[in-house]
Amino acid sequence: MMVSEKQIILRILVGAILGGVIGFERERHDQPAGLRTHMILVIGATLAMILSVNLGHIYARENLPFDPARLAAQVISGIGFLGAGAILRYGNNVKGLTTATSLWTMAIVGLAVGAGYYLVSVVATALMLGVLSLLHVIENRYVRTSVARFIQIEAEYRKGLVKTVRKIIFDHAEKMLSFNAQKNIKNFRLHIQALARFANDEPLEELIDSLYEIDGVDSIKIE
Known part of the structure; x- marks a missing residue:
C-alpha cells in the first residue's frame, strides 16, 4: 500500500523530532554537525524512504522492474561525505568521529521512519541519546582519565x-x-x-x- 500524504507529513514530523533530539545533544557539545544538520538529514532520509516505498508500488502496478531498496541504499552510502565533513583534525587529535557515526545512524533512523517503523525509530533514537550522554559521562570519569x-x-x-x-x-x-x-x-x-x-x-x-x-x-x- 502506498504511503498517503497525511502519513508522509506525519513521518516527516516524527523524523524531524528524532533528528532534533540527537542534534540538540551534539549542539550542546559544540560539535560541527548539530541541531539543524541532524534534523535536515533525517527529514531527507525519511523522504527518500517514502519515495522508495511509493515508487515500488507504482512500478509494481505497471509490471515494471523496480527495487524499492535502491534509493535507501544510496542514502546509506551517500551520507559518508557528511560524516567526513564532521571529522576535524586538531594537531594530532581527531574530533568528530562520534558525530559522523551519529549522522550515519540517524540517516538510517530516517529511513526506518519513512518505512513506518515508528517504535523501532524511537527506541533507536533513545538508545543513541543514552550512548551519547550517559556513556560520555562514564568515559570521562572512569575510562578517559x-x-x-x-x-x-x-x-x-x-x-x-x-x-x-x-x-x-x-x-x-x-x-x-x-x-x-x-x-x-x-x-x-x-x-x-x-x-x-x-x-x-x-x-x-x-x-x-x-x-x-x-x-x-x-x-x-x-x-
Missing part, C-alpha cells in the same frame, strides 16, 4: 629557552609524547611543537601562565 594536547609556541630565540619550555610542559603533563623545536636562522625565531598527555582535571591555565612567564615567548596555542 587523560587527554592528549597539541601545544604550539612561537618565541624569540634565546639560549636555554627550549630546555625551559620542555621542563614546564613535562612538569604539568602526565607524559610527553613528542617534542620538536625549529629555529629560523634569519629572524632568530623559534617554533616549538609538543604533544603531551594531561589529566582531565589538569588546569591548563597554570601551564599557559608558566609558559608566558618565559622571556621571549610571544604566542601559545593549545589544542
